[in-house]
Amino acid sequence: MKKNGLFVTLEGPDGAGKTSVMEILAARLKETGKPFIQTREPGGIRISEMIREIILDQANTEMDARTEALLYAAARRQHLVQKIVPALQEGKIVLCDRFIDSSIAYQGAGRGIGTEEVREINRFAIGSTMPDLTILLDLSAEEGLARIARNKGREVNRLDSESLEFHRIVRAEYETIAETEPERVIRIDASGTLEETAEKAWASLKSRLP
Ligand SMILES: Nc1ncnc2c1ncn2[C@@H]1O[C@H](COP(=O)(O)OP(=O)(O)O)[C@@H](O)[C@H]1O
Numbered sequence: 001m002k003k004n005g006l007f008v009t010l011e012g013p014d015g016a017g018k019t020s021v022m023e024i025l026a027a028r029l030k031e032t033g034k035p036f037i038q039t040r041e042p043g044g045i046r047i048s049e050m051i052r053e054i055i056l057d058q059a060n061t062e063m064d065a066r067t068e069a070l071l072y073a074a075a076r077r078q079h080l081v082q083k084i085v086p087a088l089q090e091g092k093i094v095l096c097d098r099f100i101d102s103s104i105a106y107q108g109a110g111r112g113i114g115t116e117e118v119r120e121i122n123r124f125a126i127g128s129t130m131p132d133l134t135i136l137l138d139l140s141a142e143e144g145l146a147r148i149a150r151n152k153g154r155e156v157n158r159l160d161s162e163s164l165e166f167h168r169i170v171r172a173e174y175e176t177i178a179e180t181e182p183e184r185v186i187r188i189d190a191s192g193t194l195e196e197t198a199e200k201a202w203a204s205l206k207s208r209l210p
């Protein structure tokens with residue numbers, strides 16, 4: 001599939017600051033006048049937002065780990081086909097909060113399904129459309145969960161409620177991904193202020209802009 005745009009994803013543990021950094025990156029991009037869209041996973045479009053409701057609902061305690069992985073992959077497929085690919089074909093920059101690496105880290109490692117198996121089902125879902133740049137906001141599981149706890153207004157979902165150990169495994173897998181794919185994945189220390197983190201994220205995005 002031919003694409004002209006730039007596909008950028010933000011990754012990292014819960015509470016690392018992805019949503020906050022994304023807003024700052026979007027404001028900076030707006031100043032450049034380059035066309036871009038902002039989106040998120042799971043969700044981004046109607047069908048995928050419906051799947052999101054099912055996955056993250058605190059009431060769905062009986063959900064099997066592979067069912068969860070397949071639902072994330074299904075939501076990703078629809079989002080990709082309906083929103084990401086058309087934007088890339090129009091030459092736009094796509095800023096996406098989470099993508100395939102979240103599934104590798106949370107379902108593959110965190111849930112213990114196995115990273116290769118989760119990669120397989122995601123290959124089926126996304127084909128060859130991998131991000132051009134992934135900004136990994138690196139933060140300890142403890143600090144990420146503490147930030148979420150401090151933010152009382154934020155809804156706590158089924159994955160936020162997982163144990164500290166689960167979130168430690170997720171973070172470690174993100175580190176492995178960053179080490180394995182240094183060209184695509186830029187790791188940023190997210191333990192400083194939001195402004196500091198956003199500045200580093202902007203520097204890596206700016207260097208890749210068309
Ligand atoms: N660098 C930072 N230092 C302290 N708190 C932060 C920082 N970045 C974000 N926050 C706060 O932490 C919480 C989680 O941030 P958010 O952007 O929603 O993270 P994510 O999307 O990665 O879960 C929010 O309350 C946000 O205001």
Ligand SMILES: Cc1cn([C@H]2C[C@H](O)[C@@H](COP(=O)(O)OP(=O)(O)O)O2)c(=O)[nH]c1=O
Binds near residue numbers: 013102
């Ligand atoms: C996209 C994706 C998200 N997730 C999880 C991570 C988050 O806990 C949750 C998404 O909820 P969200 O509210 O978007 O979390 P955050 O603000 O921390 O990004 O879904 C997976 O487990 N696998 C995936 O493939």
